[in-house]
Amino acid sequence: GTLGVAVIGTGRMGADHVRRISDVISGARVAAVVDIDADRVKRVADAVEGCTPYTEPAAAMADPDVDAVLIASPGAAHEDALLAAFARDLPVLCEKPLTPDPASALRVLEAEQRLGHRRVQVGFMRRYDADYLKLKSLLDQGAYGRPLMLHNKHRNAGTPPGFTNAMMIHDSAVHEIDVTRWLLDEEITAVRVLRPTPLGSAPDGLSDPQLILFETAAGQLVDTELFVNCGFGYQVSCEAVCEGGTARIGDDHGVFVNAAGKWGGSITPGFVERFEEAYDRQVQRWVNTTRRGAVEGPSCWDGYAAAAVCAAGVRAQATGERVEVELGERPALYR
Ligand code: ISE
DSSP: OOEEEEEEOOSHHHHHHHHIIIIIOSSEEEEEEEOSOHHHHHHHHHTSTTOEEESSHHHHHTSTTOOEEEEOSOGGGHHHHHHHHHHTTOOEEEESOSSSSHHHHHHHHHHHHHHTSOOEEEEOGGGGOHHHHHHHHHHHHTTTOSEEEEEEEEEOSOOOTTOOHHHIIIIIIHHHHHHHHHHHTOOEEEEEEEOOSOOTTOOTTOOOSEEEEEEETTSOEEEEEEETTOSSOOEEEEEEEETTEEEEEOOOOSOOEEETTEEEOOOOOOHHHHTHHHHHHHHHHHHHHHHTTOOOSSOHHHHHHHHHHHHHHHHHHHHOSOEEOOOOOOOGGGO
16 A cells, blocks of 8 residues: 655755655655654644644654654754664665764664664665766676776855854765765775865855865775855766776756857756755655565665764864774675
8 A cells, every 4th residue: 555654854855755755756645744843843744634743753653654754854863763663663764864973873773683674775865866877887887997086076055054064074975975885886994185275255164165085995086076165056976987988977967058159058056956856766766665565775884884984084074184984894684
């Protein structure tokens, strides 16, 4: 039957997932929504047929109409929600980050292993983007030989209030961390962060832009320009440099215009627009695999590894040093 989903968190991503499950994808419905803000969660629930509002994740998970959980609350609230879902053995799609630090990610990893089977798909949605999927398949086929380097750009038009240097790693670079591990099928072993003289108009205390350099276990180098207040729009691109050629994705496409003595087009405003289809595909795939009792996609191991690289990245950022990533052994469940 139709999968009854509890959506936890009704902020930007949570509200967008409620809309997606209700209006875009098939096979699921929003049976419950959760937010600490009781008025807000009631408003969201009232707009969806047969949807009950809750202020506690565990209460929503006890609702007999709930078969699966989509966690879109702030990262610091994820561990409790994940453990509550494990207590009921419910399937989970958890927005990134899995949790904000390696110690809590490890606790989640261990709790899932105690269940004895995977329950969690982590919301690293770039793995569902059509362009990234094409690049991944070219690299997997060995079309241009062994990858030597990746050059990434990650630019946001601006940042929400309170955005910090550490968030440039935890919220933004975390996607390049996952993409690097996925595209190259290698762990990241060390991180360095370089910072040019910042943008004059950067919000207080933010060192923007930054250049991050990853080393992988296979000796590949991956650089990422992080520029989170570029002002002109959202741009994410990735170029793989291989032994026999290069392949690049993410350049803006769409309508190309000639007018008034100029040529050009427009730049995507933000990640919700740029990755809209990736989010749709991600959630649809999660619903499909969950309905047949399977679990696929980025795992708790990927969430833990990303947290370990983020922790090294934040230290590298603060010290200016090369910092090695501390990563445990990959458990059998995730091999
Ligand atoms: C945000 O949290 C995201 O997840 C976006 O994908 C990313 O582009 C942005 O930089 C982050 O702040």
